[in-house]
Amino acid sequence: MPRQRNGTLSVLVLAGSLVASALLGGVIGGLVVLQFDDSGAGPAPTAASTPTLPLDVTTAVSEAVTRARPAVVRVESATRRTFDVGSGVVISSEGYIVTNAHVVLDTDQLKVVFEDGSERPAVLIGHDYPFNDIAVLQVAPVGLTAIEIGDSAALQPGETVIAIGNPLGELYGSVTVGVVSGVNRSRLLDGVRHDDIIQTDAAVNSGNSGGALVNLAGQLVGIPTTILRQSSTGQSVEGVAFAIPSSRAVDIANRIIAARGPIPRPSLELEHLDLNEEVAARLPALATSTGAVVLTIAQGGVAAAAGIRAGDVITEFGGMAIDARTPLLNALMEHQPGETVKVVLNRNGRIIETEVRLAKRS
Secondary structure (H helix, E strand, C coil): CCEECCCCCCCEEEEEEEEEECCCCEEEEEEEEEECCCCCCCCEEECCCCCCCCCCHHHHHHHHHHHHHHHEEEEEEECCCCEEEEEEEECCCCCEEEECHHHHCCCCEEEEECCCCCEEECEEEEEECCCEEEEEEECCCCCCCCCCECCHHHCCCCCEEEEEECHHHCCCCEEEEEEEEEEEEEEEECCEEEEEEEEECCCCCCCCCCCEEECCCCCEEEEEEEECCECCCCCECCCCEEEEEHHHHHHHHHHHHHHCCCCCCEECCEEEEECCHHHHHHCCCCCCCCCEEEEEECCCCHHHHCCCCCCCEEEEECCEECCCCCCHHHHHCCCCCCCEEEEEEEECCEEEEEEEECEECC
16 A cells, blocks of 8 residues: 655647737737747747647557556555455566555465456565565466567656555545646655655555556556555645656566576665654764664664664765665665675764675575
8 A cells, every 4th residue: 555655847838819900800819829938938929830739648548548447457565464455457467466565565375366357366566665666476478468568768847647556445446537647756655765756646545556547648657555644744745646757667577587586686684763852852862963773683684783783873884974864774775685884873873883794685
């Protein structure tokens, strides 16, 4: 389920211009096309000698949904005690389905339901959590419709997009329409800062996670992953959803498929909490307000072997300062398992340097 988790804008304005003419004794209707840009210069009239036909958006949306919807599936995950529903997208006729990792992790059984109501068991090929909220499933590759992949880098604010998924876990193949509200948004997801997030006002709800955000060509341009319901000051928020761009999602999915499992990522074998002003205010005993405070250490792990202790604050990792711009996981994902990396710690105001030989995440 979704977690409570910056293009030239061109607007065409058709205005009827009534020009009174005493000489002609009549009224002449004119068409003016105004185009706005972000230079602040205001509207600039363009030549209207060539008629401009309006786009039938309703028809375009309907056609896009017809193309894309057969590739969007319902993903059911179950354990002995829990049952959850999300969405997924068929990206290959070989049976590969991309979804959000948080939809399918820690489950005992996975099942996929298609547009025609047919069901197939699914296996989890791999994931990249928490570095990317992307996972890949596979089902029997028979009679599948794979979605066409679009160019998410070409998205422009104001462009129409369509979200297709299974909100509330029961409204199969629901379609909502909105616009690209922003591109290249920076968001912190699962402790990792991403600077390529798509913002949209297309309605996204629980169950839409892992589904499709498509353009008017019916091409996949994003994977809805999170919704903003409340601001940092507690104000209610409406119409703000975020999606992972298809460029990153498909790249990660292809790497998972190639590895036949999780992408090899490094691990410090510890639990941590990235600091910010709010967190630091709750932990007044800390000697610094930036960095990543170590919460627990795996006994016998690589962090323990390097002398890192619970309560230490990691202020530098591999020469990168750990702060709000660069959380620890962002710095960590720049390295590979087996590498030896220099770590700078703040231990009760005392600066300590050590080296850690990175483990491979399990």
